Amino acid sequence: MKRTVNLTTHQTKELQEITPLIREELRKASWKNGILMLFVPHTTAAVTINENADPDVCTDLVYALKHAFPQHPAFHHIEGNSDAHVMTSLTGSSELIIVENGQLVLGTWQGIYLAEYDGPRRRSLHLKFIEG
Amino acid sequence: MKRTVNLTTHQTKELQEITPLIREELRKASWKNGILMLFVPHTTAAVTINENADPDVCTDLVYALKHAFPQHPAFHHIEGNSDAHVMTSLTGSSELIIVENGQLVLGTWQGIYLAEYDGPRRRSLHLKFIEG
Amino acid sequence: MKRTVNLTTHQTKELQEITPLIREELRKASWKNGILMLFVPHTTAAVTINENADPDVCTDLVYALKHAFPQHPAFHHIEGNSDAHVMTSLTGSSELIIVENGQLVLGTWQGIYLAEYDGPRRRSLHLKFIEG
Numbered sequence: 001m002k003r004t005v006n007l008t009t010h011q012t013k014e015l016q017e018i019t020p021l022i023r024e025e026l027r028k029a030s031w032k033n034g035i036l037m038l039f040v041p042h043t044t045a046a047v048t049i050n051e052n053a054d055p056d057v058c059t060d061l062v063y064a065l066k067h068a069f070p071q072h073p074a075f076h077h078i079e080g081n082s083d084a085h086v087m088t089s090l091t092g093s094s095e096l097i098i099v100e101n102g103q104l105v106l107g108t109w110q111g112i113y114l115a116e117y118d119g120p121r122r123r124s125l126h127l128k129f130i131e132g
Numbered sequence: 133m134k135r136t137v138n139l140t141t142h143q144t145k146e147l148q149e150i151t152p153l154i155r156e157e158l159r160k161a162s163w164k165n166g167i168l169m170l171f172v173p174h175t176t177a178a179v180t181i182n183e184n185a186d187p188d189v190c191t192d193l194v195y196a197l198k199h200a201f202p203q204h205p206a207f208h209h210i211e212g213n214s215d216a217h218v219m220t221s222l223t224g225s226s227e228l229i230i231v232e233n234g235q236l237v238l239g240t241w242q243g244i245y246l247a248e249y250d251g252p253r254r255r256s257l258h259l260k261f262i263e264g
Numbered sequence: 265m266k267r268t269v270n271l272t273t274h275q276t277k278e279l280q281e282i283t284p285l286i287r288e289e290l291r292k293a294s295w296k297n298g299i300l301m302l303f304v305p306h307t308t309a310a311v312t313i314n315e316n317a318d319p320d321v322c323t324d325l326v327y328a329l330k331h332a333f334p335q336h337p338a339f340h341h342i343e344g345n346s347d348a349h350v351m352t353s354l355t356g357s358s359e360l361i362i363v364e365n366g367q368l369v370l371g372t373w374q375g376i377y378l379a380e381y382d383g384p385r386r387r388s389l390h391l392k393f394i395e396g
Contacts, residue, residue: 002230002237035301035394037167037228041239043183048353051307060339060346061353068200068332075192082192089180089193093242094228096301096358098266098392105266105390107305110357126237128230130167130264132394134362134369169299169360173371175315200332207324214324221312221325225374226360258369260362262299262396 003029003127009119013066013084015050015058018125019111022097023104025127032102034131038095041126044084044118046091052111065117084117091115099129135161135259141251145198145216147182147190150257151243154229155236157259164234166263170227173258176216176250178223184243197249216249223247231261267293267391273383277330277348279314279322282389283375286361287368289391296366298395302359305390308348308382310355316375329381348381355379363393 003025009016026036038047051057065087075082095112098105106112114123135157141148158168170179183189197219207214227244230237238244246255267289273280290300302311315321329351339346359376362369370376378387 002232035392037230039228039230039237041237041242043181043189043239043241049307049357050349050353054341054343056340056342057307057346057349060336060341061350063336063338064333064346064350067336069196072192072195072199074195076188077186077192078188079186082189082196085182085189086193086196089182089247090222090354092224092356093181096228096303096360098301098303098390100266105303105305107307107388109307110305115353124239126230128167130262130394132264132396134364169362171360171362171369173369173374175313175321175371175373201328204324204327204331206327208320209318209324210320211318214321214328217314217321218325218328221314221379222354224356225313228360256371258362260299262394 005125007114007123009116009121009123012119013062014116015061015113017052017111018114022112031099031129034099034129036097036099037128039126040093041124044081044088045123046088046093046115047095048091048113048115049095049110050113051109053109081118087117137257139246139255141248141253141255144251145194146248147193147245149184149243150246154244158234163231163261166231166261168229168231169260171258172225173256176213176220177255178220178225178247179227180223180245180247181227181242182245183241185241213250219249269389271378271387273380273385273387276383277326278380279377281316281375282378286376290366295363295393298363298393300361300363301392303390304357305388308345308352309387310352310357310379311359312355312377312379313359313374314377315373317373345382351381
């Protein structure tokens, strides 16, 4: 059985931390030992793991992605958000996290982020657990 | 048990949609509920999920990757395809999709793509299913 | 049950091949058929699969990433390693590999690499196996 959470993003491009939300879902579902898969069912938003101590890391990450993948004048896609589609494919639609005794196994500085690349919008995120 | 499908790509760099093919394999294998893992056993091709409504998104994605990761004159690898190796590591060799009642759980606009970065070639793709 | 291995990196940015190490862990754990998940619990190191025949591929990959994601003067993060955080999110914290009869199912040219983006350091890598 999967679970689905809904999120609201606030900027065109932002990393929104969802670690506490994921921990709460884990607790509600009583998932204990296995692998948790997170999946974003959108094509201009993704999920990633990065530092959650200094929010400047997220700001810098968005800056770097905009620099590397600008909205090129030569793009054909009429919606004008091809830059967001590129960032989504490179960041990835899913993440995996080991779960032990009902706890996420993350490194000291790791947090889980929804990567919004074409907001602000309402977004969904699926959680699927595989025991083992 | 894994399944393997063979694909033919037609351009040096292209995103080839494989969603219908994956659905057909799912049906043949009678995989019902769990997680489907796709794995590309090559180092200059990858697998990704992106928009399948407007083919211009794929064209733009390839354009953006060529711009961000050109075939630099300073590259040492003698085969002259280091740009393709870079794109492969960033796009990733695998994808995960939730399966419910034998159906792929994808968002409205999501399709699955083989990302060819050094074609045209014959390529393989492994499918592995984990029940749960 | 997960396993954890410790690694020492030697350069600021490098791809360190860990395929033999992963094979040895697989053997020690007697993991036979399923999916192996690798997870890096750091925010400036990642894991990836790429060519293991010509070491120039790794050199070129690091060169290309530095070119696409430079350490911008406009970055705010005070530690001065935002470039490494960006590379980590795009390369990804985890990899998946199919295991059959106790063997990694990799393509002819594929090797597994720890991607160090802010070394040299001591790093950890978790291995989690899901039977199926």
